[in-house]
Amino acid sequence: MIDLRRHNANFCSEHFTKFCRDQDSRTIEEFDMLSPGDRVLVAVSGGKDSLALWDLLIRLGYEADGLVIGLGIGEYSQSSTGYAQRFAEARGLNLEYVDMEQRYGFDIPTGARAAKRAPCSACGMSKRHVFDEVTMAGDYDVLVTGHNLDDEAAVLFGNVMHWQTEYLGRQWPVLEAGSGFPKKAKPLIRLGEREMAAYCIVSGIDYVVEECPMSKGNKHLGYKEVLNEMELRQPGAKADFYLGFLRRAASVWRAEAQTGRSELGRCASCGAPAGGEICAFCRLVERATGAEPVTLGPTRVRSS
Ligand code: SF4
Numbered sequence: 001m002i003d004l005r006r007h008n009a010n011f012c013s014e015h016f017t018k019f020c021r022d023q024d025s026r027t028i029e030e031f032d033m034l035s036p037g038d039r040v041l042v043a044v045s046g047g048k049d050s051l052a053l054w055d056l057l058i059r060l061g062y063e064a065d066g067l068v069i070g071l072g073i074g075e076y077s078q079s080s081t082g083y084a085q086r087f088a089e090a091r092g093l094n095l096e097y098v099d100m101e102q103r104y105g106f107d108i109p110t111g112a113r114a115a116k117r118a119p120c121s122a123c124g125m126s127k128r129h130v131f132d133e134v135t136m137a138g139d140y141d142v143l144v145t146g147h148n149l150d151d152e153a154a155v156l157f158g159n160v161m162h163w164q165t166e167y168l169g170r171q172w173p174v175l176e177a178g179s180g181f182p183k184k185a186k187p188l189i190r191l192g193e194r195e196m197a198a199y200c201i202v203s204g205i206d207y208v209v210e211e212c213p214m215s216k217g218n219k220h221l222g223y224k225e226v227l228n229e230m231e232l233r234q235p236g237a238k239a240d241f242y243l244g245f246l247r248r249a250a251s252v253w254r255a256e257a258q259t260g261r262s263e264l265g266r267c268a269s270c271g272a273p274a275g276g277e278i279c280a281f282c283r284l285v286e287r288a289t290g291a292e293p294v295t296l297g298p299t300r301v302r303s304s
């Protein structure tokens with residue numbers, strides 16, 4: 001039995017997987033994320049969310065390839081890439097692979113230190129660049145990511161706490177193609193972290209459980225802890241917070257975010273959208289090129 005307190009319901013395995021599929025297809029339809037016949041690219045990390053998303057989309061009948069990035073974060077990257085590869089092989093799915101070191105000449109630990117950026121900031125920026133590049137080069141109609149309800153509620157919490165209104169405008173779960181960006185969507189926004197872990201278990205999906213050794217200090221982990229505490233006291237609080245924002249408040253800032261996007265120029269080096277002459281990713285590549293490589297210690301196992 002799978003107990004979902006926020007829905008005040010218990011599910012057997014079969015009805016739970018149907019519940020997840022229904023939540024996913026309802027989200028895709030409501031936000032006009034995908035159309036029948038679209039070529040979809042799934043950003044895959046080897047973790048539960050992205051593999052569950054890929055599985056759900058295939059079961060819903062979409063043509064979906066995967067993309068995994070070799071971030072070069074020690075054993076963690078090798079292990080997580082392995083889970084993605086085994087998932088794809090077992091189901092006969094196409095998985096694109098981009099190795100940061102081979103393609104751009106640096107790995108994430110080295111790039112973050114050379115650019116004096118927080119690891120998750122350098123990593124997030126690199127991933128966004130690679131996702132956009134591969135989606136457009138491969139002529140995919142849309143890139144989907146496995147951000148779930150917990151992720152989006154935590155990002156919203158941080159954006160509201162610091163009143164980052166441009167980011168609030170960009171928190172809509174689908175961004176249309178334009179101004180040099182591919183279409184992007186987050187079909188898992190109605191499903192939480194525990195639900196995705198349960199989906200993987202009942203569907204026989206093996207996923208990486210080790211924690212990224214560079215995640216320490218990531219402020220979203222702190223926001224998640226606060227929201228989990230709230231959820232324990234008030235089941236459904238996270239969904240009310242995030243889905244209520246989409247229904248009642250997001251439109252206030254969406255125009256501001258769209259204007260910012262359309263005002264971007266093009267990077268003189270790679271052609272991607274850029275605020276200055278050279279995009280932030282190409283500046284990172286410049287700084288990281290030739291930098292002394294960083295060696296990481298062993299990975300930890302997630303405690304929650
Ligand atoms: Fe990258 Fe940070 Fe995620 Fe590690 S925790 S994979 S550094 S974004």
Ligand code: ZN
Nearest residue numbers: 267270279282
């Ligand atoms: Zn560039």
